[in-house]
Amino acid sequence: MTTTTRKEYTLDIYKPEQQGSGAFDGGKITEIKPIPFPQEPGGAKRTGPLLYWAWASAKGDGIIGMHPHKGFEIISYVMEGSVGHTDTAGNNRRVSAGGIQVMQTGSGISHREEMYGERTEFFQIWFEPNMETALKKAPVYSEFEDSQFPRTTIDSNTIVKHIVGPNGAAQIDAPIEWNEVTIETNGRYSIAIDPKSLAAMVLIEGEAQLEIESESKTLNRRDFAFLKTQDPIQLTISTGESSARFAIITAPLDPGYPLIRI
Numbered sequence: 001m002t003t004t005t006r007k008e009y010t011l012d013i014y015k016p017e018q019q020g021s022g023a024f025d026g027g028k029i030t031e032i033k034p035i036p037f038p039q040e041p042g043g044a045k046r047t048g049p050l051l052y053w054a055w056a057s058a059k060g061d062g063i064i065g066m067h068p069h070k071g072f073e074i075i076s077y078v079m080e081g082s083v084g085h086t087d088t089a090g091n092n093r094r095v096s097a098g099g100i101q102v103m104q105t106g107s108g109i110s111h112r113e114e115m116y117g118e119r120t121e122f123f124q125i126w127f128e129p130n131m132e133t134a135l136k137k138a139p140v141y142s143e144f145e146d147s148q149f150p151r152t153t154i155d156s157n158t159i160v161k162h163i164v165g166p167n168g169a170a171q172i173d174a175p176i177e178w179n180e181v182t183i184e185t186n187g188r189y190s191i192a193i194d195p196k197s198l199a200a201m202v203l204i205e206g207e208a209q210l211e212i213e214s215e216s217k218t219l220n221r222r223d224f225a226f227l228k229t230q231d232p233i234q235l236t237i238s239t240g241e242s243s244a245r246f247a248i249i250t251a252p253l254d255p256g257y258p259l260i261r262i
Contacts, residue, residue: 009229011212012044016222019043022054028062029115031055034202034224038261044226047198049174049255052126055202055222058115066112069105071134073127073172075164076101076113077247079204080121084114091141098146100163102170104129109139123202123247127174130257134173144169157184163247176251181237183208183245188238191248199227199235199250206244211236219246228253 020036020043023029035053036043046052051072058081066086076083082096087103088110095101103109149169152160158181162168165177183189193199201210203219210217210225212235219225219237227235237246 007213007229007231007233009212009227009231009233011215011217012226013217013219014043014224014226019224024064025062028060029056029058029064031057032222034200034226044200044224047226047228048251048253049128049176049259050125050198050200050249050251051128052124053200053202053224054124056120056122056124058120060118062115062120064113066110068108068110069103070108071129071131072105073129073134073174074103074105075123075125075127075170075172075178077123077125077163078120079123081115081117081119083120083122084116085111085141085143086114087111087141089139089141093141093143095143095145098149100144100170102142102144102172104134104137104140104172106137106139107135109141125249127172127176128255128259129173130255131260132257142170154189155187157187158182158189160189174251175255176249178247178249180204180245180247182243183237183239184243185239185241187243188236190234190236191250193227193229193233193235193250194252195232196230196253197250198229198253199248201225201246201248204245204247206239207242208244208246209238209240211238219244
């Protein structure tokens with residue numbers, strides 16, 4: 001007799017029209033939100049230390065005016081164009097495509113974002129550290145340009161750019177790992193997901209096939225895949241005649257400290 005046990009996991013795919021949305025500066029800046037704030041409609045619900053994920057786009061110059069943050073760790077990742085950052089700690093910086101801005105907002109800081117030129121595309125992702133300690137720390141701003149991130153080449157057709165985490169250029173307090181993966185045509189990339197963990201990915205360019213256990217899903221640009229698993233599981237992304245580039249974040253479902261409700 002053969003017994004097959006299905007591993008305990010959920011996999012949800014959100015098309016752009018199923019995600020949250022928003023706009024700033026009179027509509028000059030628009031967003032789709034794979035993970036909107038908990039009180040907003042659409043998209044996936046916050047899980048573990050991954051609180052919020054937006055994909056912002058701007059045509060021409062645009063500004064998100066000065067506004068406060070406290071406690072959360074907020075990362076802006078520039079995919080196209082450049083993004084400026086001005087804050088009440090005296091930082092006035094600009095990061096270009098492939099770079100990130102990191103705010104560990106601690107006891108509190110206010111800032112604004114500025115977009116320049118014909119087109120800007122960037123992620124803004126919020127992570128929740130242990131608020132009991134985070135709120136007692138002074139706010140810290142840091143940034144990294146594209147050339148500062150370590151890269152690993154796999155089988156000559158896959159490049160992993162290590163953004164945040166054990167192998168990444170940036171480190172934050174929330175227990176997450178964030179990589180960007182580029183797979184050329186007819187390539188394949190696999191990653192082992194730990195038990196009681198999440199994996200969240202957005203396809204930035206191209207088309208890919210996502211495979212978990214016996215499931216296979218086609219992903220197109222701006223699609224969001226959200227895996228939550230209680231068991232160890234293998235996630236595989238493959239390409240055919242189209243290459244693909246995607247961001248993937250992994251984290252424990254329980255970070256080991258209380259999470260706030262907002």
